[in-house]
Amino acid sequence: MSLSALAINCTLKASPAESSCELMLRKVLRALEQEGCTGELLRAVDYNIKPGVYSDEGDGDEWPPIRRKILDADIFVLGTPIWLGHPSSICQRVLERLDAFLGETDAEGRLVSYGRVAAVAVVGNEDGAHHVTAELFQGLNDVGFTLPASASTYWTGEAMQKTDFKDLDETPATVQQATQGLARNCVHLARLLKQAQYPGS
Structure with a gap:
């Protein structure tokens, strides 16, 4: 059975800057690949992800295709650095946009995110x-x-x-x-x- 994964790096650093979180996520994806799962990595800060809690926040919002990738994947890996003891602000925005899933169901009345596995990767210089x-x-x-x-x-x-x-x-x-x-x-x-x-x- 073929599986796919999408990993989102919520570093505050735009590409091509080095990112510890990206390195961690690449290691995660490599491990998934060894188990037969292909993966893709996105850096959220490289996209215009508008603030909000809907799946589409209008003109210029680049979240909808990312949302589609999340729903098309079997595994979703969310990665964030620790800043002041919290996930990054970029990670918070991603979570806020994922909030739209609460109001979206499939033909059977299930949340559209049902049936997908999620994992988290965190890097930082403190333990939280x-x-x-x-x-x-x-x-x-x-x-x-x-x-x-x-x-x-x-x-x-x-x-x-x-x-x-x-x-x-x-x-x-x-x-x-x-x-x-x-x-x-x-x-x-x-x-x-x-x-x-x-x-x-």
């Missing part, structure tokens, strides 16, 4: 701790907590190693500083709120 923090911040804020400035502390070890935070001989100075800042700002804000609570409904 900032992203995790952002996720938690949003959840806490949703349920009513107030977040002071610098309300996080974290430690990330060397990639692919087994050392845990508990295995360190001493806490790194940067972690100590972040922890102290967290405590200081939390106490400050708690005092302010105790003196001037939020207004009631």
Whole structure:
């Protein structure tokens, strides 16, 4: 059975600039090829992908043919670098355009994306701790907590190693500083709120 894959590189760098994400995706496609799947690689920033959440955002939008390639492929691989603990802005735009699938069904009433496999490839110089923090911040804020400035502390070890935070001989100075800042700002804000609570409904 022949299979096809489409990989989209969401680097911020236009071609022909070198891209770590592109190298990673080429390795993914090479591995897929070894398993009998042919692949194609696109660099999203090279196209005029207009902002929006529809499959076609009008004149000049180059997303529709990319969308068609995604739906024609059996496997979709989305690759992004990490920037400030998040996927790239280009990746976010691709995801927003994929949102249109939620309103598109086939003759059987299934989403048009059904039956296709997806995978993700990520490169970056951190393990995503900032992203995790952002996720938690949003959840806490949703349920009513107030977040002071610098309300996080974290430690990330060397990639692919087994050392845990508990295995360190001493806490790194940067972690100590972040922890102290967290405590200081939390106490400050708690005092302010105790003196001037939020207004009631």
